[in-house]
Amino acid sequence: MKKPKIVILGAGYGGLMTTVRLQKMVGMNEVDIVLVNKNEYHYETTWLHEASAGTLHHDRVRYNIADVIDRNKVDFVQDEAIEIKTDEKKVILANSEIEYDYLVVSLGAEPETFGIKGLKEYAFSITNVNSARQIREHIEYQFATYSNEAEKNEDRLTIVVGGAGFTGIEFVGELTNRIPELCREYDIDNDKVKIFCVEAAPMVLPGFDPELVNYAVAQLERKGVEFKIGTPIKECTPEGILVAKDENEVEEIKANTVVWAAGVRGNSIIEKSGFEAMRGRVKVEKDLRAPGFEDVFIIGDCALIINEEINRPYPPTAQIAIQQGEVCAHNLVALVRNKAELTLFKPDIKGTVCSLGEDDAIGVALGKKMVGTKAAFMKKMIDNRALYMIGGASLVMKKGKFKVL
Amino acid sequence: MKKPKIVILGAGYGGLMTTVRLQKMVGMNEVDIVLVNKNEYHYETTWLHEASAGTLHHDRVRYNIADVIDRNKVDFVQDEAIEIKTDEKKVILANSEIEYDYLVVSLGAEPETFGIKGLKEYAFSITNVNSARQIREHIEYQFATYSNEAEKNEDRLTIVVGGAGFTGIEFVGELTNRIPELCREYDIDNDKVKIFCVEAAPMVLPGFDPELVNYAVAQLERKGVEFKIGTPIKECTPEGILVAKDENEVEEIKANTVVWAAGVRGNSIIEKSGFEAMRGRVKVEKDLRAPGFEDVFIIGDCALIINEEINRPYPPTAQIAIQQGEVCAHNLVALVRNKAELTLFKPDIKGTVCSLGEDDAIGVALGKKMVGTKAAFMKKMIDNRALYMIGGASLVMKKGKFKVL
Structure with a gap:
């Protein structure tokens, strides 16, 4: 049979x-x-914002499929x-x-680019390992070039993140950790770097508890993020983005890096x-x-x-x-x-925790609202749980998130 | 008085x-x-080829001037x-x-670009810390982009080094060490990467002992470097270089990275x-x-x-x-x-040693010709000596080249 x-x-x-x-x-x-x-590997989609910002190496975000499947029972076709x-x-x-x-x-x-002109051509997106490390390298190259060019183009130091949903906010959070590192690496004044988070909807993190959202926005603003909420992107160009200012007016935000994180x-x-x-x-x-x-x-x-x-x-x-x-x-x-x-x-x-970078997060888990280091710890536990569910304790040991790493 | x-x-x-x-x-x-x-730092000009290839971090190549001058006797003006x-x-x-x-x-x-068209605009040069890290990041970005693009542009993986003098050869040597690392990092097949060393003069490393030069060329060719000797660069373009093929003919070498190392x-x-x-x-x-x-x-x-x-x-x-x-x-x-x-x-x-990458070199030191690991060791000693002469033993301990680092 x-x-x-x-x-x-x-x-x-x-x-x-x-x-x-x-x-x-x-x-x-x-x-x-x-x-x-x-690919011959699985990657943690929910960790890609870290690989994209450069706060976690992309090899920490993926593992070989061969390591978790039983080759006696499963044929793998790449x-x-x-x-x-x-x-x-x-x-x-x-x-x-x-x-x-x-x-x-x-x-x-x-x-999902919703037909917005130029997004496919000029914006990056946090989609997979390949796109994540391209974003990381693009940002690094902009900083390296800024340091070396005779006439400084400040737009190289501006990053626009399209979308204030889960991925957008988590990516922005990682950027606030990464930027000071990049500034040290390339001898650049921290104050010259600008991060915009642009969102068409009138709110940040729709579906989240407003108290938690307020905490998140305040924390990220404190670290230099500028939010533009209720601001639809009209077009993405090689020089940045055009946003709707009011009914008939359009405003340009110049930025050499635009990352689209507003929908899948x-x-x-x-x-x-x-x-x-x-x-x-x-x-x-x-x-x-x-x-x-x-x-x-x-x-x-x-x-x-x-x-x-x-x-x-x-x-x-x-x-x-x-x-x-x-x-x-x-x-x-x-x-x-x-x-x-x-x-x-x-x-x-069981709960949802949105990271705001290393050591900060907001979320609801086990029925409780939490912020700060406690939520950040819970986030790591959630990340480790996904590894555990698929690859058991050995995969957690290999790829898990522990403070010391 | x-x-x-x-x-x-x-x-x-x-x-x-x-x-x-x-x-x-x-x-x-x-x-x-x-x-x-x-700058507030001194950098080791003779180590810049390593920072440019990405085999040595640029912070290993520089140190603060304040660390070696006596502020009671010397005023430093940045x-x-x-x-x-x-x-x-x-x-x-x-x-x-x-x-x-x-x-x-x-x-x-x-x-010194000798008036060659397009070199200033489209070629990189190994001049200082800023230019070195821009070269490193440019190459990395090309590899990252290649991995992520739907239609692969193979020219992203081609690097042209203009000049087979000291800097050109040392840089090429470092590249042969760096490329396998980059291929692993970005999941790229090693065979797809091409390194050309293009030199107008009819020889490699003029002034060096011909026996040593033959060794160097053979070693680098074995590692995949393609030499084009007696081949003047006529023009550098955004797509690569044009070289003289014979009296009237011009040949294009397509390359997204051109590094000019042929003269100062x-x-x-x-x-x-x-x-x-x-x-x-x-x-x-x-x-x-x-x-x-x-x-x-x-x-x-x-x-x-x-x-x-x-x-x-x-x-x-x-x-x-x-x-x-x-x-x-x-x-x-x-x-x-x-x-x-x-x-x-x-x-x-006292001697001259030309590095061919980690663990290989050619040179004459203490009156003796030497190749391989012995010459590579001597090269590190020469590099450490420059540190010692200026900053003493403590600077050697801080920035010196030892195998373990």
């Missing part, structure tokens, strides 16, 4: 969690499991998914194609493959399958889950993706073993 | 050596000594010399002016101030004074000393500059004390 073949696309939080749970639950000859990922042909039950990869009996789509997010969408392969979606996110069934498909699960950033209490989607987070991976693995085993009942996914939000 | 005022312009090897010798030789109230330097008015016995600085009774011009070198000239302040000079270098008297001036010494890269054995100028080196500093200090004391006899300068070339 042919073994059922499970193909998992993407080794982010959701896909890798599905894989490691699955490999524990199935027998050696029960199923074929194939994990497809573009390739890029291009399109899913659901009618033929196969996936077109960049270098080959692969058939499946069951498919898990866990391909993560892409930056699901992977564009979703629409390309014919799934009904909103910005690349499919409103999945409670068992995490795509509507109308018995054999396709969609989890992580490409899945849309409604928070019924407020009738709005949950923001896609690592926490939810990991929980989905557990349910997805469980349901795959149930299908393979012809169990009638699938487990229904329900997010269990 | 007014104390004589000695002004020393530049805290490179020659100027700083003059200062530290002088401060030991004179009494507390015998003279006023003023040292003028653009400023930039703009012009010397010999008839008024004063120096115009960027932010002030200063009068002197005796002047030491030890202002170092500038890149004396500081342009020399001509500006009316000294008779050849490419910024004054053929000084044997007592190191400028011809026709009783009160102006010129040493280091701005001084031209003829090697009478071969009737050609000595190449300006740190070794010679340091020796000139000793003689200059001695002669200044003699003048202040109205001694009739000044000491005549005669270079004592």
Whole structure:
């Protein structure tokens, strides 16, 4: 009898969690499991703001997939998914194609630029390891060049962060730690550096407790960040950004570094493959399958889950993706073993902590509001937990965040 | 009675050596000594190729001037010399002016681009700490960008070094050590990186023993360096360089990084101030004074000393500059004390070692030809000696080159 073949696309939080749970639950000859990922490594998406600012080396933010999968049960294919042909039950990869009996789509997010002119061309985005280290190096090169040029271009020392949501704020927080280091490294006066955080919405960190948000804004302003809230970016240019000042007027903020951190969408392969979606996110069934498909699960950033209490989607987070991976693995085993009942996914939000740089953060965890070093400690625990869930204690020891490192 | 005022312009090897010798030789109230330097630090010009390649951090290549001068005897002025008015016995600085009774011009070198089109605009040069770290960051940014771009531009991984003289070869040697590190850092295949060493003259390292030169070329070629000897650069463009292929034909070498290391000239302040000079270098008297001036010494890269054995100028080196500093200090004391006899300068070339990267070098020292680790060790000793001469054992301990660091 042919073994059922499970193909998992993407080794982010959701896909890798599905894989490691699955490999524990199935027998050696029960199923074929194939994990497809573009890189040979997994990276911590929620730590990329640190690699981008240069406060954490990018090798601390990634680990080899080979270190956490059981090669006796899982085949790893390093390739890029291009399109899913659901009618033929196969996936077109960049270098080959692969058939499946069951498919898990866990391909993560892409930056959403909302059609703003010039963003794709001139702004960086905190998307993956490659883009993170390019941002780090771009900023360093601007500082190095400033030191060496005869006529100083002050715009080299201005950084615009588009977006005051989670990623934008966390990145700005890291920058406030990194800038003094860079100024020492390149003999530059700290006061010459400007960081703008520009946000179209009228608030910082929507969804967070206002008391915590006020704390965050005050702390970051104290460290020199200038907030421009309720200020939509109209255009990004090689020289900086244009923002709406009032109805008819536009203001230019000159900056050699613009980092767009104001939104993500699901992977564009979703629409390309014919799934009904909103910005690349499919409103999945409670068992995490795509509507109308018995054999396709969609989890992580490409899945849309409604928070019924407020009738709005949950923001896609690592926490939810990991929980989905557990349910997805469980349901795959149930299908393979012809169990009638699938487990229904329900997010269990244990807390959310937003870092403001080393030693500072805000958040709610274990039902309590917290700020400062306590919240920063909790943030590290949350980061370590993601490692633990996927790779156990040994991965935490290798890649975990401890004060001494 | 007014104390004589000695002004020393530049805290490179020659100027700083003059200062530290002088401060030991004179009494507390015998003279006023003023040292003028653009930066508050001295840097090891002969180590800049390492900082440029990124194999040695730029802070290892510089030290604070305050750490080696005696503030009771020497006033330090951080400023930039703009012009010397010999008839008024004063120096115009960027932010002030200063009068002197005796002047030491030890202002170092500038890149000589021989009028080659585009070099000033598009090529980097290994000139000082600022330019070195810009080269390092430029190369890193090219590698980081290559990793992140969808359509790969292979020219980002090509580095052209103009010049196969001392600096060019030493820089190329460091690059062969650095490239594998960069490839690991940015997940790039080593084979994609190209290093060209382009030289107009028909030989590598003119003046060096041919046996040693053959060794150097073979070692560097083995590590992937491509030499283009007898190949003048006709133009530097934003895309790379144009070289003469034969009489009428021009060939393009595409490269996002071009580093010009093919020649230096004396500081342009020399001509500006009316000294008779050849490419910024004054053929000084044997007592190191400028011809026709009783009160102006010129040493280091701005001084031209003829090697009478071969009737050609000595190449300006740190070794010679340091020796000139000793003689200059001695002669200044003699003048202040109205001694009739000044000491005549005669270079004592103890040896020359050209580094080919970590653990490899070629050279002649203590009268012996040497290659490999032995020569590399000797190179480190020479580097440490320069520190010792100026700052004593404590400076060697702080900034010296030892294998373990």
